[in-house]
Amino acid sequence: MTIRPSVSGATSTPASSAPVSSTRGSSSTSLSVPVSVAPSSAASGISSSPVSSSAASGISSSPVSSSAASSTLPSNSTSTIDASEPTGSACPGNTADDRSQWCDFDISTDYYATVPDTNVTREYWFELVELNMAPDGFSRPVMTVNGSIPGPTVFADWGDEVIIHVTNNLAASKNGSSIHWHGLHQKGTLQADGVVSVTQCPSAPGTTYTYKWRATQYGSSWYHSHFALQAWEGVFGGIVIRGPTTANYDVDLGNLFLQDWSHQTVDELYMSAQLNGPTAMDNGLINGTNVFGADGDAAQTGKRFEVNFEPGKSHLLRLVNVAIDTHFKFMIDNHTMTVVAADFVPIEPYQTDILNIAMGQRYDVIVTANKDAIASDFWLRAVPQIACSDNDSVDNIKGIVHYGTSTGTPTTIGAEYTDACIDEVDSKLVPALAKPAGDQFWTTKEVVTVARNSENYFRWFLNGTSMLIKWENPTLMQVQNNATGSFSQESNMITLPNANEWIYLIVETAIPVPHPLHLHGHDFSILASGTGRYDPTTVTLNRANPPRRDVAILPGSGYVVLAWQTDNPGAWLMHCHIGWHTLEGFALQFLEREDDIKAQGLIDQTLLGDTCDAWSTYAATEGIVQIDDSGI
Ligand SMILES: [Cu+2]
Known part of the structure; x- marks a missing residue:
């Protein structure tokens, strides 16, 4: 049988039951974490409440909202542990009258160089389940984290360690999966970036992939599946990392x-x-x-x-x-x-x-x-x-x-x-922490085009190549196998071998369609953007303290000039965040400092290999064949 990721089979087939709780219990015990979140119960319990609660987001009418994770638990849950959301002020000085302070740090602290040592680890258990839900009253198949849309919020304080065990129970639709923690730099934790075909193989139904990362930044984000279109079937939730703020407020509504x-x-x-x-x-x-x-x-x-x-x-x-x-x-x-x-x-x-x-x-x-x-x-x-x-x-x-x-x-x-x-x-968009863009060491221009392939399907191209990479042979596996000399053309790979150089990337399109460009592993600086073609003789680059973020719009029939520093060894995807376009090939990869990835031992070979082995076994058993979908 040949299938592509789909939820079309989810209507009549319940998700398989969750792993036994003793597995999770032993995991929790061995890690001795000071803060933990109750594991969710089996999918069968979740399906009894098909309509999501808005409380799952963390926003509630009460100034101190209830735990997002616990709000998704059915009433028959055996666990009462609920410590996912930090409450009160974690740091002296951070008050409604002065949100700029954060313990020994404040809003002027260079968070690219400094991270508070909190000695706190927060541990979450996620379960990807498919069921029917009616978020606007119309029932349809969805995929979810722990049975709600949005899924539970990951709460942390700036500097905390975060561990999330993600169990894939998308067995009915035979979907692999992964979870990406959008905007987190994943410094030193490149395998936690959660991109199928880049940082991992798909996690197979019935298996658990554990993501471990540190909240080196603070603020607001979301996590979402980075496999096919799962994020937009409902596999997403919030990330709230508490830290200082540039203006005062009384109530955090999440x-x-x-x-x-x-x-x-x-x-x-x-x-x-x-x-x-x-x-x-x-x-x-x-x-x-x-x-x-x-x-x-x-x-x-x-x-x-x-x-x-x-x-x-x-x-x-x-x-x-x-x-x-x-x-x-x-x-x-x-x-x-x-x-x-x-x-x-x-x-x-x-x-x-x-x-x-x-x-x-x-x-x-x-x-x-x-x-x-x-x-x-x-x-x-x-x-x-x-x-x-x-x-x-x-x-x-x-x-x-x-x-x-x-x-x-x-x-x-x-x-x-x-x-x-x-x-x-x-x-x-003036960053409170100024970061001037350094002199350009390396640059390239990527021109965006669209065309139909031999099957008459739209595909997006960057400099003539539409990305198509292999689920079972992720980029990090090729790094591990010293096979990076033979990246395929369709992998759309750009190698950045040297440390701490400033990369200038120009993206340009003659098509009147804007694209939100997202880079993994970095905040980029936006040096310029506009309509028409990029003309370096007339466009002045803003290098003093340019806007810095991880998603920026490439204007329709226009250009954007992005810049960042190679300060984070890893394999980082850059792609259009329109779900259709990513799947249609609008993506690049940057292999940043391959030598340092190896020299610093950043790849956990067991995690990489076991995930790929489990996927290979599952795919062979179920007859799953990748067709024309990179899985990203
Ligand atoms: Cu796009």
């Missing part, structure tokens, strides 16, 4: 996920996407929930996202765009946001009423509840920008902000905007 949603699975839509281009999504979700259909219509289904603001208080919202192919403008009617971080990079605070957020990007914003003279209930809006994708519910992806205990339906009006798929203006 992640706020903005998502597009379809009533067919994205695997079902993929054939059409690669033949005809993406079709319109049906709807969108905010923290995993929304209505479908107009207000007042008896046929409306689902439930809106709701959040309570404390009147007079300021609230930190950690926005994440987790869409497969939707650029959002985010706003809360009548309110101004103070933006304090872009991706994992704290920035000088600036104010805006409307925020542009591209796929994969995060923004931390602070909103003060000081509009009680206007109303007690306000619409919170995630507006798809139809300049780059279609959605059938474009005006209805809305949640509600209630002041205090109000329960009313808002009548507020949204701010006016011009539909466009653009980043926030570069000049506003």
Whole structure:
């Protein structure tokens, strides 16, 4: 049998049961971790509550939200351990009146060079399960972490060690998997980056892959599957790493996920996407929930996202765009946001009423509840920008902000905007920790094109090559086997052998489609971007303190100039974060400092080999053959 990753088989076949709890118990004991999270129960228990709870995101109406992980547990769970979310102030000095302090550190600390020693390890148990859910009232097959969309939040303090055991129970659809911790640099932990065909083989159903990394950065992010389209079937959740902030706030409300949603699975839509281009999504979700259909219509289904603001208080919202192919403008009617971080990079605070957020990007914003003279209930809006994708519910992806205990339906009006798929203006994204770009040691220009392949499917190309790499022979395996002299053309590999050089990457396209470019293993600096072709004789590069982050838009019919330093040995993917485009080959790899990877012994051969062996055995047993999908 030849199959490609799909959830189409999930409807009638329950996920297999979880591994016995004693396995997990012994794992926990042997590691002697000071903080742990209860393992989830078997998938059969999860299916009894098919509609996700918004509490899973960490946002709740209470200022101290309940544990995200525990909220996904069915009531028959035998465990009562719940210590996943740090509460109170972990560090003296970090108070509502001064969020710039963090123990012996503060917002000016160079987090690329300094990490607090907390001596805390946080341990999580994830289980990938497939089931049916109805996030907007329409039931369909989904894939999830621990049975909810979004999955449980990974909480940590800056400097903590984090261990996540991910058990793949996607047996019904015979899906391999991996989890990527978006934006984490993974310095010294390159195998925890979780990219199939690059840093690992797919984890086979029935097996557990343990990711270990350190929270060397702080702020907001998300984790998601990095195998095929699983992330957009529901395999994602939040990452909240507490640390200092560039402006003060009273209440941390946690992640706020903005998502597009379809009533067919994205695997079902993929054939059409690669033949005809993406079709319109049906709807969108905010923290995993929304209505479908107009207000007042008896046929409306689902439930809106709701959040309570404390009147007079300021609230930190950690926005994440987790869409497969939707650029959002985010706003809360009548309110101004103070933006304090872009991706994992704290920035000088600036104010805006409307925020542009591209796929994969995060923004931390602070909103003060000081509009009680206007109303007690306000619409919170995630507006798809139809300049780059279609959605059938474009005006209805809305949640509600209630002041205090109000329960009313808002009548507020949204701010006016011009539909466009653009980043926030570069000049506003000023990193609080200045990092000038060094002199260019190495540069290349990658030109983006699109064409149909022999099967008439759209494929994206970088300098003429569309990435296609092998699940069973990841890049790190080739490094381990000293086989890097023979990377295939389709691996789209760029080798960066030397330490601490500044890499300048120009990406350019003549096609009027914007792409959110994401680099693993680094924050890149955005030296320039614009429309038209990049002309080095007329474009001035911003090298003093350029915006720095891990996702930036390549403007349609335009260019972007990105730069970073080779300070992190590893195999790092760079790709468009539009889910369809990644699968259609829009990706590059950088093999950074191969000699140092070996000299520093950074590859755990047992983990690498065992994962690949288990996958090979599984694939042979089940007759799974990779066709034209890199799995990334
Ligand atoms: Cu793209």
